[in-house]
Amino acid sequence: MTNEMKALVKARPEPGLWMEHRAVPEIGPEDVLIRIRKTGICGTDIHIWNWDDWAERTVPVPLITGHEFAGEIVDMGRSVEGLAIGQRVSGEGHLIGKQSRQSRAGKFHLDPETRGIGVNEPGAFAEYLRLPAFNVVPLPDAIDDEIGAILDPLGNAVHTALSFDLVGEDVLITGAGPIGIMAAAVARHVGARHVVITDLNPDRLRLAADVADVVAVNPREQDLGEIVSDLGMKEGFDVGLEMSGSQAALDQMVEALVMGGRIALLGIPPGKSPVDWSRIVFKAITIKGVYGREIFETWYKMIAMLENGLDVRGVITHRFPVDEFAEGFEVMRGGASGKVVLDWG
Ligand code: NAD
Numbered sequence: 001m002t003n004e005m006k007a008l009v010k011a012r013p014e015p016g017l018w019m020e021h022r023a024v025p026e027i028g029p030e031d032v033l034i035r036i037r038k039t040g041i042c043g044t045d046i047h048i049w050n051w052d053d054w055a056e057r058t059v060p061v062p063l064i065t066g067h068e069f070a071g072e073i074v075d076m077g078r079s080v081e082g083l084a085i086g087q088r089v090s091g092e093g094h095l096i097g098k099q100s101r102q103s104r105a106g107k108f109h110l111d112p113e114t115r116g117i118g119v120n121e122p123g124a125f126a127e128y129l130r131l132p133a134f135n136v137v138p139l140p141d142a143i144d145d146e147i148g149a150i151l152d153p154l155g156n157a158v159h160t161a162l163s164f165d166l167v168g169e170d171v172l173i174t175g176a177g178p179i180g181i182m183a184a185a186v187a188r189h190v191g192a193r194h195v196v197i198t199d200l201n202p203d204r205l206r207l208a209a210d211v212a213d214v215v216a217v218n219p220r221e222q223d224l225g226e227i228v229s230d231l232g233m234k235e236g237f238d239v240g241l242e243m244s245g246s247q248a249a250l251d252q253m254v255e256a257l258v259m260g261g262r263i264a265l266l267g268i269p270p271g272k273s274p275v276d277w278s279r280i281v282f283k284a285i286t287i288k289g290v291y292g293r294e295i296f297e298t299w300y301k302m303i304a305m306l307e308n309g310l311d312v313r314g315v316i317t318h319r320f321p322v323d324e325f326a327e328g329f330e331v332m333r334g335g336a337s338g339k340v341v342l343d344w345g
């Protein structure tokens with residue numbers, strides 16, 4: 001192994017990402033070194049590319065970006081146990097602290113000190129990634145590298161969808177981005193009766209209907225109330241999964257929910273957004289905010305479901321060799337794609 005690698009770097013505080021040569025990371029006693037095979041481009045990476053206000057406030061420059069990956073262990077620190085050189089892995093990109101109340105209670109995903117690879121710490125858009133062995137998730141043979149590279153956003157979908165019991169329930173998902181579409185597939189897989197997904201973008205609605213057994217609706221063209229009666233539902237949706245970050249979508253969701261309905265919020269509104277709280281109170285609605293993935297419960301559930309027939313491959317619409325990364329980002333920025341996967345060879 002040479003000690004230089006290719007890496008996709010936020011090298012300057014301006015729009016863009018740059019392919020540069022960097023030193024291969026040195027690992028500590030509790031880390032592994034992963035040779036990256038495939039990576040997924042995330043909405044977060046688009047914010048970092050665009051260098052918007054959030055990115056400027058959050059991301060140190062220079063930084064190797066990227067957090068969705070699959071690869072192979074090529075080196076291990078001396079204290080690492082239970083993993084092996086040559087093992088195919090993905091991993092949790094949230095690096096947690098071990099001191100907080102929640103972390104000590106075993107709720108690692110609620111640790112307030114969490115730092116993200118590719119956002120606060122060197123990331124996975126590189127030939128090699130250093131990761132604490134704690135964060136590593138081995139991949140079974142049934143999960144190939146490109147699915148391994150999208151387990152992070154699939155994990156967001158699974159974490160959100162499994163927030164409430166969906167068996168026999170009618171589910172409304174607002175936002176047919178990659179995560180909304182995968183959440184729809186998960187909701188069907190675990191036994192929801194009807195799954196309706198909304199978006200304003202016709203390309204996204206088409207993709208949703210291709211990938212999952214859902215009713216895809218543009219709320220500007222079709223009234224959700226009509227859909228409810230067409231499907232023979234009496235009182236509205238039981239569970240809502242908000243995956244657009246749009247205030248209008250949340251309003252529609254509250255309106256379309258049954259009394260006592262439940263909402264899981266994953267979508268991130270751009271700033272403060274007005275909410276009709278009295279409507280939520282009088283409908284006795286439960287709202288849960290969802291951040292990241294449960295470490296590691298979400299990973300266990302998602303891998304088990306993938307081994308047991310959950311199929312989300314259709315959400316990957318584009319694949320590029322990493323040297324064509326700019327094209328991959330262009331496609332993602334266009335807003336018509338599903339997941340875009342980069343191949344690191
Ligand atoms: P995305 O931007 O690809 O998808 C969002 C979709 O919502 C788009 O297709 C857009 O057309 C649609 N949309 C916009 N307005 C709408 C409306 N009024 N009604 C219905 N649909 C509407 O995003 P994604 O990668 O699929 O992620 C989904 C959301 O989850 C985003 O808001 C993202 O920021 C957020 N997210 C949160 C976490 C977390 O940990 N909480 C993690 C990852 C992503």
Ligand code: ZN
Binds near residue numbers: 042
């Ligand atoms: Zn991501």
